Amino acid sequence: MFRYSSCSRAFALALIIVALSAAEAFAHCFVGARFLPATLATDDPCVADEMSIPTVAWSKTGDVPAATEWDISVDLAKRITEDFGITIGDTWSQIHQPGGFTNAGFGNLETTLQYQLFKDGPHELALLLGLIVDWGGTGAINSGLADRWSTLTPTFYFGKGFGDLPDSFGWVRAFAVTGQVGYQFPTRNFDVDSGSFIPQVLVYGASIQYSMPYLKSEIRDYQLPDFINHLIPIVEMQLATPVANNFGNSGLTTGTINPGVIWVGSYFQVGAEAVLPVNHASGTGVGFLGQLHLYLDDMFPTTIGRPLLGGSSAPPQQLKF
Amino acid sequence: MRTSIFFISLLLATFSNVAAHAHAFLDHASPLVGSTVASAPREVLLTFTQNLESAFSSVQVTDANGARVDQGKPQISGSTMRVGLKSLTHGTYRVRWQALSVDTHKTEGSFTFSVGP
Numbered sequence: 059m060f061r062y063s064s065c066s067r068a069f070a071l072a073l074i075i076v077a078l079s080a081a082e083a084f085a086h087c088f089v090g091a092r093f094l095p096a097t098l099a100t101d102d103p104c105v106a107d108e109m110s111i112p113t114v115a116w117s118k119t120g121d122v123p124a125a126t127e128w129d130i131s132v133d134l135a136k137r138i139t140e141d142f143g144i145t146i147g148d149t150w151s152q153i154h155q156p157g158g159f160t161n162a163g164f165g166n167l168e169t170t171l172q173y174q175l176f177k178d179g180p181h182e183l184a185l186l187l188g189l190i191v192d193w194g195g196t197g198a199i200n201s202g203l204a205d206r207w208s209t210l211t212p213t214f215y216f217g218k219g220f221g222d223l224p225d226s227f228g229w230v231r232a233f234a235v236t237g238q239v240g241y242q243f244p245t246r247n248f249d250v251d252s253g254s255f256i257p258q259v260l261v262y263g264a265s266i267q268y269s270m271p272y273l274k275s276e277i278r279d280y281q282l283p284d285f286i287n288h289l290i291p292i293v294e295m296q297l298a299t300p301v302a303n304n305f306g307n308s309g310l311t312t313g314t315i316n317p318g319v320i321w322v323g324s325y326f327q328v329g330a331e332a333v334l335p336v337n338h339a340s341g342t343g344v345g346f347l348g349q350l351h352l353y354l355d356d357m358f359p360t361t362i363g364r365p366l367l368g369g370s371s372a373p374p375q376q377l378k379f
Numbered sequence: 380m381r382t383s384i385f386f387i388s389l390l391l392a393t394f395s396n397v398a399a400h401a402h403a404f405l406d407h408a409s410p411l412v413g414s415t416v417a418s419a420p421r422e423v424l425l426t427f428t429q430n431l432e433s434a435f436s437s438v439q440v441t442d443a444n445g446a447r448v449d450q451g452k453p454q455i456s457g458s459t460m461r462v463g464l465k466s467l468t469h470g471t472y473r474v475r476w477q478a479l480s481v482d483t484h485k486t487e488g489s490f491t492f493s494v495g496p
Binding site: 088090091179225271274275276277278279281324325353355356359 | 402404487
């Protein structure tokens with residue numbers, strides 16, 4: 059009890075310090091006057107130099123009785139050129155069964171290639187194409203936390219801010235949506251170990267977010283406390299639906315809806331979300347998702363925070379309205 | 380454990396205050412973003428979160444018809460940018476700005492303010 063209280067006090071104190079800090083800028087996915095933060099459960103529609111270290115998730119599985127699962131992920135995104143980037147990530151998981159049995163280990167290594175398809179500043183629209191590869195056999199197969207086979211997931215990402223609505227829409231213009239749709243192909247059709255088919259899966263998700271920074275700088279400055287002006291309340295949704303090669307398996311859609319908030323600073327953001335399963339097959343009760351996300355292009359603008367090819371992240375040029 | 384959490388958090392808080400390199404965002408403006416002022420302002424003053432490159436940062440102010448109402452060259456010093464205004468009548472005016480922070484990150488934005496009762 060003392061330990062819990064002590065940690066809580068330290069965390070609360072830290073929160074106060076952060077709240078009182080004078081960090082006033084924002085980063086990271088920019089399109090026109092719109093900043094779209096790195097979302098926790100889905101991905102934002104921009105290539106960038108950034109790092110999530112870590113993303114921590116806690117939940118209870120849909121098993122009966124439910125097992126407790128911890129997931130700790132790290133990923134690093136790096137721009138190769140201004141519009142092309144690669145992300146590398148992995149997740150360590152621990153699943154504790156009610157009877158005392160525990161499985162732990164790393165999942166398969168995941169890489170993502172992304173290309174910035176389109177950005178329209180005046181309409182706050184960003185489009186991105188990606189290919190997610192989950193490399194089979196690179197994780198803890200024997201613990202059941204990784205698959206022997208790889209999966210390929212071509213994915214389309216989008217983001218749209220509503221700042222281009224007429225001024226009469228007022229505070230509504232601070233809303234934005236992001237989303238992604240991917241189709242996951244396994245490199246095998248059949249899992250010999252479990253004697254079941256490996257389905258092809260439609261993987262999709264979205265977020266709706268309200269930007270207090272945008273409200274303050276573009277619509278109306280209510281002179282709210284600085285901490286409030288750094289917040290982006292958000293609701294994310296991530297879903298998966300088996301759509302092919304699913305003989306004998308459940309065709310049920312699984313996923314979660316995650317209400318939460320992201321605090322954005324000059325060089326990093328901190329996000330926290332509740333994780334609500336959409337059905338019993340997706341989990342039990344309310345889980346938690348938290349993330350510390352670093353903006354490498356702001357932290358190291360002249361070294362690792364710039365594209366490997368193509369020079370500066372934003373070469374100077376005469377400005378035109 | 381408690382000490383670790385505190386110092387990690389303090390490090391993060393301190394880190395957030397390092398005003399070295401980052402995008403330049405509008406911190407506050409005069410007249411205030413979205414405000415209505417009773418008397419016509421003689422200038423628009425923008426204060427950013429980072430120092431600006433004066434050669435590549437700019438601001439303009441237009442009336443409801445899109446006509447320029449700013450006058451003179453914008454003056455940029457450190458993290459502030461100001462531009463003089465012609466004599467404004469009652470109405471709504473739009474301020475458009477573009478900024479290049481000293482580490483070459485570009486940002487842009489716009490907002491309105493009104494002059495009237």
